Amino acid sequence: MLYVNVLGIALIAAIVWWFWLYKPQQVVSNNNQVNIVVNHGVYQPSDIQVKAGEKVNLRFDRQDSAPCAEMVIFPQLDISQELSMGTNNQLELPALDRGEYDFHCQMKMYTGKLIAE
Amino acid sequence: MSNRAPQNNQSFIIEGASCASCVSKIEKALHNVQGVDVVEMNFAQRTVSIDGSADETSIIRSVQDIGYNAKPMNSESEQDALDEKAQADDAHYKVLMRNMYIALLVGVPLMLYGLFIGDMSVNTFNQRAAWFVVGLITLGVMVLTGNHFYRGAWQSFKNHSANMDTLIALGTGTAWVYSMVVIVAPALLPEMARHVYFEASAMILGLINLGLAFEVKARGRTSEAIKRLIGLQAKTARIVKGDKEQDVSIEEVQLNDVIRVRPGEKVPVDGEICEGKTTVDESMLTGEPMPVSKTSGDKVVAGSINKTGSVLFKATHVGKDTTLSHIINMVKRAQNSKPSIGRLADVISGYFVPIVMILAVLSGLTWLNVGPQPTIAYAIMAVTTVLIIACPCALGLATPMSIMVGIGKAAEAGILIRNGEALQTASRITTMLLDKTGTITKGTPTVTDVILFNEHKENDIMPLIASLESGSEHPLAEAIVSYAQDKQYTTSQVSDFDAITGRGVTGELNGERLLFGNQALMNQYDIDVSRGVEQAQTLANDAKTPMYFARGDTLTAIVAVSDPIKSDSVDAIERLKKKGVHLVMLTGDNEATAKAVAKRVGIDDFIAQVMPQDKVNEVAKHQQNGEIVGMTGDGINDAPALAQADVGFAIGTGTDVAIESADITLMRGSLHGLVDALAISQATIRNIKQNLLGAFIYNVAGIPIAAGVLYPLFGILLNPVIAGAAMAASSLTVVSNANRLRFFKAQKP
Numbered sequence: 001m002l003y004v005n006v007l008g009i010a011l012i013a014a015i016v017w018w019f020w021l022y023k024p025q026q027v028v029s030n031n032n033q034v035n036i037v038v039n040h041g042v043y044q045p046s047d048i049q050v051k052a053g054e055k056v057n058l059r060f061d062r063q064d065s066a067p068c069a070e071m072v073i074f075p076q077l078d079i080s081q082e083l084s085m086g087t088n089n090q091l092e093l094p095a096l097d098r099g100e101y102d103f104h105c106q107m108k109m110y111t112g113k114l115i116a117e
Numbered sequence: 118m119s120n121r122a123p124q125n126n127q128s129f130i131i132e133g134a135s136c137a138s139c140v141s142k143i144e145k146a147l148h149n150v151q152g153v154d155v156v157e158m159n160f161a162q163r164t165v166s167i168d169g170s171a172d173e174t175s176i177i178r179s180v181q182d183i184g185y186n187a188k189p190m191n192s193e194s195e196q197d198a199l200d201e202k203a204q205a206d207d208a209h210y211k212v213l214m215r216n217m218y219i220a221l222l223v224g225v226p227l228m229l230y231g232l233f234i235g236d237m238s239v240n241t242f243n244q245r246a247a248w249f250v251v252g253l254i255t256l257g258v259m260v261l262t263g264n265h266f267y268r269g270a271w272q273s274f275k276n277h278s279a280n281m282d283t284l285i286a287l288g289t290g291t292a293w294v295y296s297m298v299v300i301v302a303p304a305l306l307p308e309m310a311r312h313v314y315f316e317a318s319a320m321i322l323g324l325i326n327l328g329l330a331f332e333v334k335a336r337g338r339t340s341e342a343i344k345r346l347i348g349l350q351a352k353t354a355r356i357v358k359g360d361k362e363q364d365v366s367i368e369e370v371q372l373n374d375v376i377r378v379r380p381g382e383k384v385p386v387d388g389e390i391c392e393g394k395t396t397v398d399e400s401m402l403t404g405e406p407m408p409v410s411k412t413s414g415d416k417v418v419a420g421s422i423n424k425t426g427s428v429l430f431k432a433t434h435v436g437k438d439t440t441l442s443h444i445i446n447m448v449k450r451a452q453n454s455k456p457s458i459g460r461l462a463d464v465i466s467g468y469f470v471p472i473v474m475i476l477a478v479l480s481g482l483t484w485l486n487v488g489p490q491p492t493i494a495y496a497i498m499a500v501t502t503v504l505i506i507a508c509p510c511a512l513g514l515a516t517p518m519s520i521m522v523g524i525g526k527a528a529e530a531g532i533l534i535r536n537g538e539a540l541q542t543a544s545r546i547t548t549m550l551l552d553k554t555g556t557i558t559k560g561t562p563t564v565t566d567v568i569l570f571n572e573h574k575e576n577d578i579m580p581l582i583a584s585l586e587s588g589s590e591h592p593l594a595e596a597i598v599s600y601a602q603d604k605q606y607t608t609s610q611v612s613d614f615d616a617i618t619g620r621g622v623t624g625e626l627n628g629e630r631l632l633f634g635n636q637a638l639m640n641q642y643d644i645d646v647s648r649g650v651e652q653a654q655t656l657a658n659d660a661k662t663p664m665y666f667a668r669g670d671t672l673t674a675i676v677a678v679s680d681p682i683k684s685d686s687v688d689a690i691e692r693l694k695k696k697g698v699h700l701v702m703l704t705g706d707n708e709a710t711a712k713a714v715a716k717r718v719g720i721d722d723f724i725a726q727v728m729p730q731d732k733v734n735e736v737a738k739h740q741q742n743g744e745i746v747g748m749t750g751d752g753i754n755d756a757p758a759l760a761q762a763d764v765g766f767a768i769g770t771g772t773d774v775a776i777e778s779a780d781i782t783l784m785r786g787s788l789h790g791l792v793d794a795l796a797i798s799q800a801t802i803r804n805i806k807q808n809l810l811g812a813f814i815y816n817v818a819g820i821p822i823a824a825g826v827l828y829p830l831f832g833i834l835l836n837p838v839i840a841g842a843a844m845a846a847s848s849l850t851v852v853s854n855a856n857r858l859r860f861f862k863a864q865k866p
Contacts, residue, residue, distance in 0.1 A: 041269035
């Protein structure tokens, strides 16, 4: 029983580490043009470093027909866009100040982050 | 980054190119367009790809000039996009329903078997063999109907995130893996715990697919309003060139094109009538039910319906610049914005899934440590149920679904709400300041009385007053000038003109000083008005605005101007008062006139002689008292006060109003629009609260019950299948509750 309990607690620790503490790898974009694949509940890439002070061009490739995926929202920028199926979803963001900008679907199940450096 | 002009690649569909020789002709023409670097035409597909900085319009024009037509390839119309989405939704719905049938086809018999025929325990070799086959069938069902969840779960896991898919995958996966262990290695488990749960995996997938299918349908309905707006856009326009008329697609209409609309047709773009007379139904845009008559020089807007006459008009706004496009954009944007009331749910959603996973592990451990025998079976049951019953969807959907329907519904009534925050604040307004002119009244003052002293004649005096007032931009001046025009008085040029804000105007004509304004102006110039004061007071008590006219040093006339009260203002104000909103009328009029108007419409509180610039202070003053202040005005003169207010309402007549100038724009001129805006806001926020409360209670109560807190007391432990049904029902409930807002009825005057 002891082993089981230790195993359970280790599992909890693993959940905490994997989902909250781990910092995902950033994708660095030099030309501020990023392709983001929307599928299976995630944006790929989801942590994107872009240059501050320049416009950012995002192209969303939505492969997931679940209604969850149909909207992308940038709350800090007050921008939202409906994504149609396929690659034809261009979204131009204004030049960003330094900082972090979240983006997510309506329900916040899909989440991602732009880091303007 | 380079500093050159922006380079881009554009693709067009070429129409009318029937021979290969056309290719070189088109390419040549395109090369002559400034900014075109590379042209590549694909004759087989009738497409052309252009690199360079040239703009779309000049490219299209150059192709049209040589007798062909070019259409931008990627500019699918919004209607097309909608149709595409409807098709995609439909296809998605079918897949989900198919999944549901497959999963339930296996799940239901298994569950019935477990309930009525045999227990699902595994002891003999034959039982093991039989259940092994069932296990494989279940696996097939899971792959077939749930692969989306498993893939999603795996992808998000790899990305260190978790979502609904994760919970479903873990829940159904746990049940299946445990059951397989029972079959393959029963020795690992105590005899009592050798029980399979294949029916749970299949049933859960069936129910969740069903829930999602219903959700797709219900979601489609939440965007009805925007669909209706987009549907207002005409697909083609009939362009008149010389004596030829030609139907072209709406994207090709250029500024200044002359367009014909016949009775019954939709106006394709915004424009100004240059020939003909008609009535136009703008109700879809403004909520104003009465058709408006239009003639040369009047504006028409895209999306309105031409009723009676055939007219020609010149396009003044096309494409994305039309009023309708602005409305659609604003509604779309607003529908996706979130009021602060939804933020908490957002924060929770972000942590929700991992927390549920932790709770599942904890409940499993608890059952293993202190639960009854067979502990492992109970633990597995609890873990599966906790994972399945938790529904982050309901929480996440609560706010956006209601906002979507509420803002759409408002738009249908001619109420444009800028964003979710404005909607939320509007629902809490305690004090509403109403500008009198143009809000309560029609905003078109007319001369009602002319009182003359010293036996002067009207046709001697009114030309003088009109001459003096023609230099002024005050709305009352307009009334005087148009009165003089109607009577065909001739006006002359006034010298030394001066407008004294809040008092009136002065000037000189034929060496004589002329004064026209209120009593303060007369006092300033020491004019004796005693003989007119009584008459002025009577006029004021009658809700008219009296103004004195002095020629030289003597009072010569009193002219009263009145701005008629809108026919439905009294009713609307009654409705506002019933809502418990404290109403205050602001006006530049004198005390007596203000009082008379306020009394007539039923407002107890008014502030008279407010200079335009003081309106801001009045708003601020009320805010300092801790009130949530709404300000309703025309959006142009009142812009600073509208901005200062917690929620600014711009009220406009028809489609003239500057959209986006305020938090909430009332396209219908009626004050009923204001009451409706408050009512819709309140209904929407109430709906969101219901949704959030429902979702919170559901999760807060559901998870502990699933974990088994009721077991020690009542012996209740939920079956995972029930959890699956509850989960599907919970998000469906939220979407359906939001859809109830569709039945909101705006007051039609």
